[in-house]
Amino acid sequence: DAGVIQSPRHEVTEMGQEVTLRCKPISGHDYLFWYRQTMMRGLELLIYFNNNVPIDDSGMPEDRFSAKMPNASFSTLKIQPSEPRDSAVYFCASSLAMGVHQPQHFGDGTRLSIL
């Protein structure tokens, strides 16, 4: 089975530009998660969806960040306008269900550099 698929793998852009990250979860998984990983802060949960509905976006750092899940097989994380401090690796993960005993499976990540 295909795992979680993210694109692009790398993104380099100038500050002020719009950045869109994409994710395809594992088929049949009801939950989708967006994380950001930096050396300083580790792996941080930004937002997660259940059956395409955003459940908890308390980790989204600012209004510049937005996420959508228009259907069960696709989600986007958008940053507009981007800033250098947004540089990080962004991971998407999915799980069959939520909570106890349900591990999350991660995509390969998008390494984002804002110049």
Next chain:
Amino acid sequence: QKEVEQNSGPLSVPEGAIASLNCTYSDRGSQSFFWYRQYSGKSPELIMSIYSNGDKEDGRFTAQLNKASQYVSLLIRDSQPSDSATYLCAVTSANQAGTALIFGKGTTLSVSS
């Protein structure tokens, strides 16, 4: 703020030795505990899960859980250079929205041949 704490390391062990990685968590209500391995430049990969107090063994890996002490550990026996990676402890924690997975910042393990 619910937290998961790990020593950042690096933890250095010789090939063939036992590596012991430790993790403490703050939420007494946590029910599920996971260990992820992350190679440099790669994504986290699930290697162990544990839900009940005691030990759980899978090959060279043993996870240990002590809920009373809010402590979970991972032992790697017969450590190999290929085990060199960052190990992330993850713990479920409930909030108003649901149950989230809280990650520690990871312990870097270096196995020398």
